[in-house]
Amino acid sequence: MTSSNVPLTASVSCTLSEFLPRVLRKMEHQKADWKNHKKVCRPFKIVYTEDLGRHMVATRDIKPGEILLKEQPLISGPSQNTVPVCVGCYKNVDEKSRCCSKCGWPICSEICEKAPQHIPECRYSVMRGDKVSIKNFNMIHPTYQCVTVLRCLYQKQFLPETWKKIDELQSHCEERKDTQKYEQERVNIAQFIRKFFKLESVFTEEEILKVCGIVMINSHEIPLTDTPYIALYDQASLLEHNCSPNCSKSFTDKGYILISAGKPIKKDEHISICYTDPLWGTPNRRQHLWDSKYFWCECHRCKDKTEFGTYFSALRCQDR
Numbered sequence: 001m002t003s004s005n006v007p008l009t010a011s012v013s014c015t016l017s018e019f020l021p022r023v024l025r026k027m028e029h030q031k032a033d034w035k036n037h038k039k040v041c042r043p044f045k046i047v048y049t050e051d052l053g054r055h056m057v058a059t060r061d062i063k064p065g066e067i068l069l070k071e072q073p074l075i076s077g078p079s080q081n082t083v084p085v086c087v088g089c090y091k092n093v094d095e096k097s098r099c100c101s102k103c104g105w106p107i108c109s110e111i112c113e114k115a116p117q118h119i120p121e122c123r124y125s126v127m128r129g130d131k132v133s134i135k136n137f138n139m140i141h142p143t144y145q146c147v148t149v150l151r152c153l154y155q156k157q158f159l160p161e162t163w164k165k166i167d168e169l170q171s172h173c174e175e176r177k178d179t180q181k182y183e184q185e186r187v188n189i190a191q192f193i194r195k196f197f198k199l200e201s202v203f204t205e206e207e208i209l210k211v212c213g214i215v216m217i218n219s220h221e222i223p224l225t226d227t228p229y230i231a232l233y234d235q236a237s238l239l240e241h242n243c244s245p246n247c248s249k250s251f252t253d254k255g256y257i258l259i260s261a262g263k264p265i266k267k268d269e270h271i272s273i274c275y276t277d278p279l280w281g282t283p284n285r286r287q288h289l290w291d292s293k294y295f296w297c298e299c300h301r302c303k304d305k306t307e308f309g310t311y312f313s314a315l316r317c318q319d320r
């Protein structure tokens, strides 16, 4: 008998009789293991569309205040423009601060010297054969521009699993090419990393510039230290932007990101946060997103001239 002449009722009941016990067993298992299961069970799925890239969609109704995601950084590091900070904990340092005994990068304690996030620049500085020397502490220090990018490149060279996640993030390389920022990064980051760390045979300029784009587009700024640091996340870096978002982000003292619902979210709704300052008017928000994330925001708030009846971006008429 071919499958086409199997009576439909028989086929359905047969499938159900096999399927239902499996589902029930899975639910029982989930219930018994709920303590562990709830840590990985998320109320959203990751989907891809041409216009948005990867983004998240709710798989059930979500209540305001619910935490959708708690996640540790994939990579953290100093911001591109920063005064010298400890490369372990990102607290500000000064001329009295100590340096890593192996590589010379400023650190504030023995614990920070051994911090896993410091391994990449430490190893590359040791391999270079000369310690790093940071002397000016009261200015944005150019040498720090390379640290977070170098940490990503280290994953590319030695830790392929983490690198795969970083490499999949959007870099907007094509849009960035021919911009002033791209050329500045070519000189200040790509050429600097290749020459200073003697990595010309390991990374090309283009590879390094792609990582610069990934860091720029996908990093979250973590305002836990006097000078905020940045981090890439496996899932939180995929969150979509909306100028009237349904979620907000916060951070634990260990740099874990928490994404919480700010309003009721219906099943199948997109999950969003705000990448820009929601207290800016529409022209400023749109321009900032265009300059920093390379997209023109078409959210409901941006498209509504009245911004939901608030006239938030309107100029006050002087005659009245």
Ligand SMILES: C[S@@+](CC[C@H](N)C(=O)[O-])C[C@H]1O[C@@H](n2cnc3c(N)ncnc32)[C@H](O)[C@@H]1O
Binding pocket: 051, 052, 053, 054, 055, 168, 169, 170, 172, 217, 218, 237, 238, 239, 240, 241, 242, 293, 294, 295, 296, 297, 298, 299
């Ligand atoms: C932080 S990444 C988000 C993850 C990214 N979609 C991916 O696939 O890796 C930011 C990028 O996602 C896209 N994006 C996010 N929100 C968007 C929106 N509201 N409209 C258009 N593009 C958006 C833009 O390309 C933006 O530069």
